[in-house]
Amino acid sequence: MKKILLILSLLLTPVFATATEPMAPDELVRALTDEVLEVLRTDDHLAQGETEPVVRAIEKLVLPHFNLRRMTALAVGRDWRDATPEQQERLVDAFYEMLVRTYSNALTEYRDQRVDFRPLRMSPDDRSVRVQTLIIQTGGAQPVAVDYMMGKTEGGWKAFDVVIAGVSLVTNYRSTFQREIRANGIEGLIKSLETNEIPVDTGTP
Amino acid sequence: MTGKRGSRAALIALACAVVMTTGCASRPHNPDDPLEGYNRAMFAFNDGVDRAVVKPVAQAYETAVPQLVRTGMGNVFGNIRDVWTGVNNLLQGKLEEGMSDVMRVAMNSTFGIFGLFDIASEAGLEKHNEDFGQTLAVWGVGEGPFIVLPFFGPSTLRDTTALPLDSFAYGRTAIDHVPTRNTVTAVRLVHLRAGLLRAERAMGEPSDKYAFVRDAWLQNRRYRVHDGNPPVDDLYEDFDEEVSGPRHLFDADAVADAALTKLEFAEVAAVTNDHSAMIEGMRR
Numbered sequence: 001m002k003k004i005l006l007i008l009s010l011l012l013t014p015v016f017a018t019a020t021e022p023m024a025p026d027e028l029v030r031a032l033t034d035e036v037l038e039v040l041r042t043d044d045h046l047a048q049g050e051t052e053p054v055v056r057a058i059e060k061l062v063l064p065h066f067n068l069r070r071m072t073a074l075a076v077g078r079d080w081r082d083a084t085p086e087q088q089e090r091l092v093d094a095f096y097e098m099l100v101r102t103y104s105n106a107l108t109e110y111r112d113q114r115v116d117f118r119p120l121r122m123s124p125d126d127r128s129v130r131v132q133t134l135i136i137q138t139g140g141a142q143p144v145a146v147d148y149m150m151g152k153t154e155g156g157w158k159a160f161d162v163v164i165a166g167v168s169l170v171t172n173y174r175s176t177f178q179r180e181i182r183a184n185g186i187e188g189l190i191k192s193l194e195t196n197e198i199p200v201d202t203g204t205p
Numbered sequence: 206m207t208g209k210r211g212s213r214a215a216l217i218a219l220a221c222a223v224v225m226t227t228g229c230a231s232r233p234h235n236p237d238d239p240l241e242g243y244n245r246a247m248f249a250f251n252d253g254v255d256r257a258v259v260k261p262v263a264q265a266y267e268t269a270v271p272q273l274v275r276t277g278m279g280n281v282f283g284n285i286r287d288v289w290t291g292v293n294n295l296l297q298g299k300l301e302e303g304m305s306d307v308m309r310v311a312m313n314s315t316f317g318i319f320g321l322f323d324i325a326s327e328a329g330l331e332k333h334n335e336d337f338g339q340t341l342a343v344w345g346v347g348e349g350p351f352i353v354l355p356f357f358g359p360s361t362l363r364d365t366t367a368l369p370l371d372s373f374a375y376g377r378t379a380i381d382h383v384p385t386r387n388t389v390t391a392v393r394l395v396h397l398r399a400g401l402l403r404a405e406r407a408m409g410e411p412s413d414k415y416a417f418v419r420d421a422w423l424q425n426r427r428y429r430v431h432d433g434n435p436p437v438d439d440l441y442e443d444f445d446e447e448v449s450g451p452r453h454l455f456d457a458d459a460v461a462d463a464a465l466t467k468l469e470f471a472e473v474a475a476v477t478n479d480h481s482a483m484i485e486g487m488r489r
Contacts, residue, residue, distance in 0.1 A: 073444040080444040166428020167421045175416035
């Protein structure tokens with residue numbers, strides 16, 4: 001009898017799992033944060049100053065829960081509509097690689113930190129929510145608020161922006177990107193993202 | 206004499222105007238930044254000063270002074286700053302936060318040994334960030350255009366008017382002896398700059414540093430003014446939505462907010478109308 005129950009429950013579990021609601025956005029952020037912090041703490045590549053393996057490990061964890069297409073569209077702004085589907089695809093890839101290059105440096109800068117979670121305010125029919133977390137810094141510095149903008153998709157809740165101390169990581173690129181597009185077109189923006197060539201800004205108008 | 210001075214002032218004004226207009230003409234207009242031409246020039250100047258003097262000193266400070274000492278220094282400066290934060294919280298009518306700041310200063314100045322240790326945070330008294338610019342904002346003063354000040358860096362017209370009082374308050378609450386005060390100010394600035402080194406390393410080098418810093422600064426400033434809950438504007442417009450045109454994620458919220466604001470205005474208007482009607486009645 002017990003055996004039958006066990007088999008039954010095993011058979012039924014996946015059915016129930018797919019039938020239930022996707023993981024709540026705040027639970028998802030919490031689980032991911034814990035996993036990422038765990039990787040940062042335990043991985044010994046980082047101690048040797050090697051970021052690449054750690055970045056790839058974190059990427060595997062986190063990437064399925066980011067809406068890269070929406071992030072890129074938000075960073076590019078209005079001009080996104082003028083890009084061809086093929087250009088959009090390349091923009092997504094190039095923007096993502098640029099983010100990884102930029103923020104993998106940050107991993108070594110921000111390690112042993114505690115993360116607090118603020119209670120989530122959300123009503124059942126919300127299509128997007130703001131999950132608020134607080135990074136408690138070592139050494140008496142003021143805590144830093146890190147908010148994740150999460151949107152509901154067919155594949156569950158996915159982040160489309162990270163807001164650090166009120167500064168949106170994604171939309172903050174908009175002015176820069178628009179300027180690049182005005183000067184060199186969408187192709188120019190893709191190229192500058194891919195090559196990471198930094199035009200020297202003399203500051204003169 | 207006055208005529209000469211006057212014409213010179215006019216000339217300078219004209220030169221500024223020329224710089225501003227030519228500066229603006231060459232790029233897309235940003236509604237937050239009508240002074241972009243001047244701002245870019247001043248930003249480049251500040252960046253030069255930073256590269257030549259401030260940043261190297263801050264880097265030296267970061268390597269030479271041990272973390273423990275830097276934390277202590279940060280706590281002392283933070284404790285002094287908490288006084289002004291508390292005053293501003295009270296000026297903004299936030300009694301609970303203001304009293305909490307007073308408690309923080311009292312605890313850290315005594316048990317925390319002149320502010321060397323931030324035991325108030327450990328005890329669960331949250332650290333706030335307020336200044337007179339934010340108080341003016343709460344009192345209803347608009348932000349005005351974005352301005353890059355020489356040496357001080359990014360600001361807005363509103364925060365610039367608040368700046369003399371803010372810096373007076375920091376200096377005043379610290380020490381009366383002028384050379385000591387100047388030294389402390391210099392050390393405080395170096396300490397603040399050193400605190401930004403880490404963020405700078407994490408940020409990398411964006412292609413248009415000016416635009417990047419301006420937008421980040423404005424977003425952070427608005428976030429502070431609204432105590433961590435800035436109004437969500439159309440940052441998150443859905444650019445992928447082509448069929449139904451631009452659609453705002455927070456449309457419903459925005460409409461609700463607008464309706465609420467209107468209601469509040471209507472109420473205020475009703476009250477003032479009543480009031481004036483009453484005065485009118487008394488006159489008769």
